[in-house]
Amino acid sequence: MKNRRKTTDYRIKDLEVPPEAADLREGTGISNLDGRLWEEMGSSVGRYFGDEAMVRARVAVESYYLIALSEAGVIRRLKSEEKSALKNLHKKITPKVYRDLRKIEAEARHDVIAMTKIMKKLISASSPLGGVVSEGWVHWGLASEDVDNLARTSLLINYLNDVYLPEAAKILQAIITLAEKTRNVVIPGKTHLQPALPTVLGKEVALFGLRLSEQFLEIKKLRLRGKLTGAVGTLAAQRFAFPEINWLRFSKNFVESLGLEANPYTTQIEPRARLVELLSKVALVNNILVDLSQDMRIYIGLDWLIQEVKKEEFGSSAMPQKVNPIDFENAQGNALLSNWLIDGLTRVLPVSWLQRDLVDKTILRNLGLPFGYSQISLISSAKGLLRVGPNPGQIDSALESDWSIIAEGLQSYLRSRGRPEAYETLKALTRGKKLTQSDIKTWIEKLNVEEPIKKDLRRISPKNYLGYSKENFVKMIREIKRTIDSLKIPLVR
Numbered sequence: 001m002k003n004r005r006k007t008t009d010y011r012i013k014d015l016e017v018p019p020e021a022a023d024l025r026e027g028t029g030i031s032n033l034d035g036r037l038w039e040e041m042g043s044s045v046g047r048y049f050g051d052e053a054m055v056r057a058r059v060a061v062e063s064y065y066l067i068a069l070s071e072a073g074v075i076r077r078l079k080s081e082e083k084s085a086l087k088n089l090h091k092k093i094t095p096k097v098y099r100d101l102r103k104i105e106a107e108a109r110h111d112v113i114a115m116t117k118i119m120k121k122l123i124s125a126s127s128p129l130g131g132v133v134s135e136g137w138v139h140w141g142l143a144s145e146d147v148d149n150l151a152r153t154s155l156l157i158n159y160l161n162d163v164y165l166p167e168a169a170k171i172l173q174a175i176i177t178l179a180e181k182t183r184n185v186v187i188p189g190k191t192h193l194q195p196a197l198p199t200v201l202g203k204e205v206a207l208f209g210l211r212l213s214e215q216f217l218e219i220k221k222l223r224l225r226g227k228l229t230g231a232v233g234t235l236a237a238q239r240f241a242f243p244e245i246n247w248l249r250f251s252k253n254f255v256e257s258l259g260l261e262a263n264p265y266t267t268q269i270e271p272r273a274r275l276v277e278l279l280s281k282v283a284l285v286n287n288i289l290v291d292l293s294q295d296m297r298i299y300i301g302l303d304w305l306i307q308e309v310k311k312e313e314f315g316s317s318a319m320p321q322k323v324n325p326i327d328f329e330n331a332q333g334n335a336l337l338s339n340w341l342i343d344g345l346t347r348v349l350p351v352s353w354l355q356r357d358l359v360d361k362t363i364l365r366n367l368g369l370p371f372g373y374s375q376i377s378l379i380s381s382a383k384g385l386l387r388v389g390p391n392p393g394q395i396d397s398a399l400e401s402d403w404s405i406i407a408e409g410l411q412s413y414l415r416s417r418g419r420p421e422a423y424e425t426l427k428a429l430t431r432g433k434k435l436t437q438s439d440i441k442t443w444i445e446k447l448n449v450e451e452p453i454k455k456d457l458r459r460i461s462p463k464n465y466l467g468y469s470k471e472n473f474v475k476m477i478r479e480i481k482r483t484i485d486s487l488k489i490p491l492v493r
Contacts, residue, residue: 011259015057015155016047021095033372041379048159049368052098057151058115060090062139066132068254074242075137082129092122112144141238143231145268150226152364154258157224164371167378168216169487172480174382175209183473185390186463187304188398188405195405198462200469201390206476208292213483215285220487222278226260227270232355268356272349282374283342286335289377293332296384297325303394308387327384331377338373345370399462403440404430409465410457417453
């Protein structure tokens with residue numbers, strides 16, 4: 001028997017539960033994802049991370065493994081119709097079949113064993129594949145974690161491709177929409193919530209899009225790892241039974257055929273460095289969303305952004321005037337919850353007692369939660385961004401009410417023209433004070449400097465002391481649009 005080079009691409013696109021089979025009663029769910037928001041978006045997470053999806057993915061991995069064993073000459077050569085039957089076997093995991101499996105698991109107390117029992121029944125019903133079962137090839141040479149890690153990671157990649165990254169593109173588009181509305185709106189910039197320098201609101205909004213774009217692209221290009229290395233990472237069962245086959249190559253080819261990067265150096269578990277890296281990048285996305293939400297709420301509180309008012313909505317059960325920034329508050333809360341979960345996962349997932357323990361397994365059943373809550377944050381942020389617009393009158397009033405925000409420009413220019421005392425002079429004039437345009441002009445006229453210098457100083461105003469704000473805005477929008485186009489291309493697998 002010879003180990004043949006990989007000729008088949010086993011990447012599976014339909015591991016998740018079909019939409020019509022994703023059924024749950026919202027009123028009995030215990031979280032936002034499987035409760036109040038199930039119909040709106042929770043089902044889009046549950047279809048990939050729920051236990052039924054995991055069973056489907058396990059069956060698919062086991063089925064494609066049988067095909068690979070056939071192509072390697074370990075078991076008899078399968079006919080094309082038999083391969084097709086195996087490739088579609090996971091689709092037979094209906095809600096009813098899943099309930100039957102759970103009954104088996106309740107007795108066997110082992111989820112993968114329960115899956116193999118159901119799988120054997122499904123295969124036996126498809127003659128002549130029954131021989132594969134009777135000859136003992138289902139789950140041959142595999143540890144449960146060989147199946148689980150490949151199934152879980154394949155589902156995760158499909159979720160990122162089908163759900164998370166498309167939502168990422170939507171929030172970037174929402175950011176562009178608000179940024180374009182405010183591209184020429186100059187605001188008093190604030191540091192430490194105190195008057196600083198003028199800036200362009202569109203540039204400030206676009207900056208969040210650029211920051212998110214960087215992380216979304218990092219997520220998109222990250223190659224997740226998988227392993228098929230046996231019970232302690234040595235492929236001992238395969239090598240002992242068929243020493244003439246290069247099982248290291250077989251393992252690498254099989255894992256890569258699923259669109260994953262093969263890791264041959266493991267215990268029973270793949271060390272999960274890439275999964276932790278992915279979670280860390282999602283955590284950074286969440287932090288940026290928290291930052292965005294806080295800033296948007298401050299701009300709304302300053303009355304620089306106006307929220308859309310809908311007659312049928314209510315902001316308070318007691319105060320009828322209220323229009324609360326609820327979308328941004330929801331975005332922040334869910335981003336924080338996602339990060340709390342990620343913090344725990346990233347501390348636990350790389351750790352295992354010796355070659356294997358099961359502490360991580362029960363935790364990994366909740367892997368969908370941080371992604372789901374991050375997804376809620378993306379959706380809520382996009383909603384909020386599309387429901388606000390600039391309030392020019394209030395912004396102009398704030399901008400004109402305090403000309404101290406051009407003090408940096410005045411002192412920097414004077415120092416560049418040989419007036420080293422300018423900073424201290426401006427400090428005495430402006431610190432802790434609000435200055436009008438008239439105050440600044442009077443100060444300029446009293447300066448003991450040449451008329452050309454005074455002429456230049458007179459040109460500085462809160463509306464034009466903007467540096468490269470507008471140029472940077474154009475460049476950032478261009479990069480965000482490129483990211484949106486890139487996110488439409490499926491994740492590299």
